[in-house]
Amino acid sequence: MTDTILVADIGGTNARFAIAEAKDDAVSIRDSQTFRAEDFETIRDAADAYLESVAEKPKRACFAAAGPIVDDEVNFTNSHWTLRALEITGPLNLDQFRIVNDFYSLAAGVAHLPEDALVEVKPGTPISDAPQLVIGPGTGLGQALIVPTRFGARVIATEGGHVSFAPRTDEEFEIKKFIAREHPRVSVERLLSGRGLVNIHRALCAIEGEQRVSLQANEITAAAITGDYPIAVKAVDMFCAILGRVAGDAVLAAGARGGVVLGGGILPKIKDVFLKSDFIERFTEKGRMSDYVGAVPVRLIVKDGAALLGAAASLENVE
Numbered sequence: 496m497t498d499t500i501l502v503a504d505i506g507g508t509n510a511r512f513a514i515a516e517a518k519d520d521a522v523s524i525r526d527s528q529t530f531r532a533e534d535f536e537t538i539r540d541a542a543d544a545y546l547e548s549v550a551e552k553p554k555r556a557c558f559a560a561a562g563p564i565v566d567d568e569v570n571f572t573n574s575h576w577t578l579r580a581l582e583i584t585g586p587l588n589l590d591q592f593r594i595v596n597d598f599y600s601l602a603a604g605v606a607h608l609p610e611d612a613l614v615e616v617k618p619g620t621p622i623s624d625a626p627q628l629v630i631g632p633g634t635g636l637g638q639a640l641i642v643p644t645r646f647g648a649r650v651i652a653t654e655g656g657h658v659s660f661a662p663r664t665d666e667e668f669e670i671k672k673f674i675a676r677e678h679p680r681v682s683v684e685r686l687l688s689g690r691g692l693v694n695i696h697r698a699l700c701a702i703e704g705e706q707r708v709s710l711q712a713n714e715i716t717a718a719a720i721t722g723d724y725p726i727a728v729k730a731v732d733m734f735c736a737i738l739g740r741v742a743g744d745a746v747l748a749a750g751a752r753g754g755v756v757l758g759g760g761i762l763p764k765i766k767d768v769f770l771k772s773d774f775i776e777r778f779t780e781k782g783r784m785s786d787y788v789g790a791v792p793v794r795l796i797v798k799d800g801a802a803l804l805g806a807a808a809s810l811e812n813v814e
Contacts, residue, residue, distance in 0.1 A: 498516070498517045498518070498555070499514055499515070499516055499551060499553045499555075500514070500515040500516075500517060500553055500555045500556060500557065500806075500807045500810055501514065501515075501542070501546070501551075501553040501555070501556035501557075501587070501589075502514075502515045502524065502556065502557055502558070502559075502803045502806040502807050503538075503542070503556075503557075503558040503559065503803075503806065504558075504559045504597060504600070504802040504803055504806070505538060505558055505559065505560045505561065505569075505571075505576070505578060505597075506561040506571070506574075506597070506634070507532065507561065507562075507571040507574040507576075507634070508531065508532050508533075508574060509529050509530065509531055509532060510529070510530050510532065510538060510541050510542075510576075511527060511528070511529045511530075511799075511803065512527070512528055512529075512530065512541070512542065512545040513525065513526060513527040513528070513803045514526045514549060514551055514553065515803065515804070515806070515807030517807055517808075517810075521607075522607045522804050522807045522808050523607075523804075524800060524803045524804060524807070526549045527799075527800070527803065528545055528548065528549075530544065530545065532571075532574045532575070532576050536575075537576065537577075537582070538558075538576050538577075538578050538582075538583070539582055539583060539586055539587070542583065542587060543587075546587070552588070553589075554588070554589055554590045554591070555589060555590060555591040555592070555810060556583065556587065556589050556591070556592050556593075556810075557592070557593045557594075557595060557600075557806040557807060557809055557810040558578060558583070558592075558593075558594050558595075558806065559594075559595050559596070559597040559599070559600035559601075559802045559803075559805065559806045559809075560578050560594055560595070560596065560597055561597045561633075561634055563596075564594050564595075564596060567579065567580035567581070567594060568580070569594060578594060580592055580594060591810065593809065593810055595805075595806060595809045596652050597637070597802055598629070598631070598637030598638070598639050598652060598758075599639055599650055599652040599805070599809070600801075600802040600803075600805035600806045600809060601629060601631070601637065601639070601758050601796075601801045601802045601805055602629040602639035602640075602641055602650045602652075602756075602805065603650045603804075603805030603806075603808045603809050604800070604801035604802055604803070604804035604805030604806075604808060605627070605629060605641065605756050605796075605801060605805075606641075606648065606808075607801075607804040607805070607808060608796065608798075608800070608801055608804065609798075611798070612796060612797065612798040612800065612801070613756070613794040613795060613796055613797065614766070614770075614794065614795050614797050615792070615793075615794055616757065616769075616770065616774070616775065616793040616794060616795050617775050617778070617791075617792060617793040618792055619754065619789070619790050619791045619792030619793070620790050620792070621752065621753050621754040621791070621792055622752040622753055623643070623753070624643055624753075625643075625750060625751065625752035625753040626640045626641060626642045626643070626749055626750060626751045626752075626753050627640065627641040627751060627753040627754045627755070627756060628640060628742070628745055628746055628749055628751035628753075628754075628755045628756070629641060629755075629756045629757075629758060630655070630738075630741075630742050630745060630755065630756075630757060630758070630759075631757055631758035631759025631760075631761075631762065631796075632687045632688050632689070632691065632692075632734075632738065632759045632760075632761045632762065633688065633689065633758075633759035633760040633761060634688060634689060634690075634760075635656050635684050635688050636655070636656030636683055636684040636687045636688050636691070636741075636759075637656060637758070637759060638652075638653045638654075638655035638656055638745060639651060639652045639653060640653065640749055640751065641753070643753070650805075650809075655745055655748075656682065656683060656684040656687070656688075657682045657683075657684060658682060658683055658741075659680065659681065659682060659683070660681045660682060660683045660685065660686060660737075663740070666702070666733075667733075667737070669698065669702050670686070670694075670695060670698040670699070670702075670733075673694075673697070673698035673701055673702070674686070674694050674698065683737075683741050686734070686737055687734065687737060687738050687741060688761075689712040689760075689761065690712070691734070692712045692715055692716070692730060692731070692734050692761070693710070693711065693712055693715065695730045695733055695734055696708070696710060696715050696726065696727065696730040699726050699729060699730055699733075700726060703726065705726055707724075707726070710727070712761070713764075714727075715727045715730055715731065716731060716761070716764055716765050716768075719731035719732075719765065719768055720765065720767070720768060731765060731768055731772075732768075732772055732773065735765075735768070735769050735772035735773065735774045736772060736773040736774065736776075736777045737777070738774060738777075739772075739773065739774035739775060739776065739777030739778035740777040740778070740780070742755055742757075742774075742778055742793075743777065743778040743779065743780070743781055743788050746788055746791055747781065747784060747787070747788065751791065752787075752790070752791055754791060754792045754793070754794065755791060755792070755793040755794070756793075756794050756795075756796060757793065757794065757795045757796065758795075758796045758801065762795055763795070763796065763797045763798075766795065766797060769795070775793070778793065
């Protein structure tokens, strides 16, 4: 029997809704629509609008939210929206409702992605009973582990994005000093996120005496893709290289020999630049542990939908 589930991937500026269908161990999504936060007073209003448009009334729902979940509530830093379980369950007449972290949901959705949703970044030989690392820069630097157990895969969300940044080159030390003026403790997320890319660019501008310091992350990536602005190119190259080193370190820390999956909102937009970057070199540059990391395959999610699939899988416990 096919069960329908209302799923959502909610950030500070947009909410993406869909109907998920779960049957046995298979999960699929359909009728996906995106709603802007500025157009709706509450998340419930957006959910009502979506359900009216698809003329369905699922009795179960799972929303993935970009923010910390405290007592079944999420406050979004860049939005007037607040997600509260009590304001969704009753008004939408749901029998079951769950809120999950957006990166947890992304990791839970990996197993349900079609093959064309991922591209190979680095070949390797995965070990079937070892964890997989899911890592990706977006609003922050999300990290999660997919751990195989005899009862199926288990997703463990982590706070790996908040480990301390360890610079290696003189230029990286200068960048860390620049960021430390505003944030005394410099985590890797201060560099590997949308805001982090802005920080790298601002630091490089200061180091090189460049006055063009007010670009946003999407403007930096656009300039890097065209190649018209050398400091933007350098900022994105450093971003990719540092991500490689951080991801390789995370593999060592977690024993993630099952493979690495890269997600988040930034990398798919710069896919061609990323695939030509020093990511792999830095990922495998681990001294006497280089062969260990060198055997680990790396893939990049290039299509939307993983978080929505993961939301349904989280509710079904088939992640």
